[in-house]
Amino acid sequence: EADIYQTPRYLVIGTGKKITLECSQTMGHDKMYWYQQDPGMELHLIHYSYGVNSTEKGDLSSESTVSRIRTEHFPLTLESARPSHTSQYLCASGSGVRDTDTQYFGPGTRLTVL
Amino acid sequence: GQNIDQPTEMTATEGAIVQINCTYQTSGFNGLFWYQQHAGEAPTFLSYNVLDGLEEKGRFSSFLSRSKGYSYLLLKELQMKDSASYLCAVWDSNYQLIWGAGTKLIIKP
Numbered sequence: 001e002a003d004i005y006q007t008p009r010y011l012v013i014g015t016g017k018k019i020t021l022e023c024s025q026t027m028g029h030d031k032m033y034w035y036q037q038d039p040g041m042e043l044h045l046i047h048y049s050y051g052v053n054s055t056e057k058g059d060l061s062s063e064s065t066v067s068r069i070r071t072e073h074f075p076l077t078l079e080s081a082r083p084s085h086t087s088q089y090l091c092a093s094g095s096g097v098r099d100t101d102t103q104y105f106g107p108g109t110r111l112t113v114l
Numbered sequence: 115g116q117n118i119d120q121p122t123e124m125t126a127t128e129g130a131i132v133q134i135n136c137t138y139q140t141s142g143f144n145g146l147f148w149y150q151q152h153a154g155e156a157p158t159f160l161s162y163n164v165l166d167g168l169e170e171k172g173r174f175s176s177f178l179s180r181s182k183g184y185s186y187l188l189l190k191e192l193q194m195k196d197s198a199s200y201l202c203a204v205w206d207s208n209y210q211l212i213w214g215a216g217t218k219l220i221i222k223p
Contacts, residue, residue, distance in 0.1 A: 040199075040215065040216070040218070041215055042118075042201075042213040042214060042215040042216070043157075043201070043203075043213040044213075045210070045211070059210075090156055090157075102147070102159050102162060103147075103159075103211070104159065105156035105157050105158070106156060107155065107156050108155070108156050110154075
């Protein structure tokens with residue numbers, strides 16, 4: 001089981017603020033992912049990375065950006081938070097040599113934008 | 115379009131057996147995952163199927179039929195702690211992971 005951490009666990013913030021959600025993993029996994037999930041709904045991929053200096057957008061346009069300067073760290077930044085960004089954000093990592101390796105999830109950040 | 119169908123909610127009795135079905139229509143297939151997600155928590159990995167047949171892991175088993183685009187998760191000897199959502203996810207031909215909305219399983223004493 002992967003060790004993957006997210007901070008903060010909960011965040012309440014006002015509209016227009018810039019926020020960064022942190023995600024770190026200690027397993028040396030090359031692949032990392034950010035998902036958005038609303039209650040009772042499916043996970044939507046917003047960004048992913050297959051290694052250092054590699055980032056790609058997923059199928060959900062979330063107006064966020066990511067960076068991957070170190071293998072273990074994959075932060076997500078919202079330049080200007082809006083109420084529509086209120087959701088649960090899940091970070092995941094995977095290490096397999098196959099493209100279809102298992103994804104292991106962090107505990108999530110529950111974001112509320114007022 | 116790509117689609118994964120699961121029942122929204124199921125109810126079962128403690129000690130019983132329950133089968134959660136998943137059907138998928140995706141552009142290609144490179145494997146299917148089942149995850150468990152307790153309310154307010156992150157998904158945790160349960161099983162991975164890439165070949166047809168049944169994979170057994172303790173009280174949980176997962177079955178795949180690629181020709182039918184169908185999988186099920188079988189939970190035996192249900193315990194109260196099994197109350198959770200169960201997510202089905204499929205790797206398509208572009209190695210994108212397509213997620214179902216999950217099945218909420220309610221266990222009653």
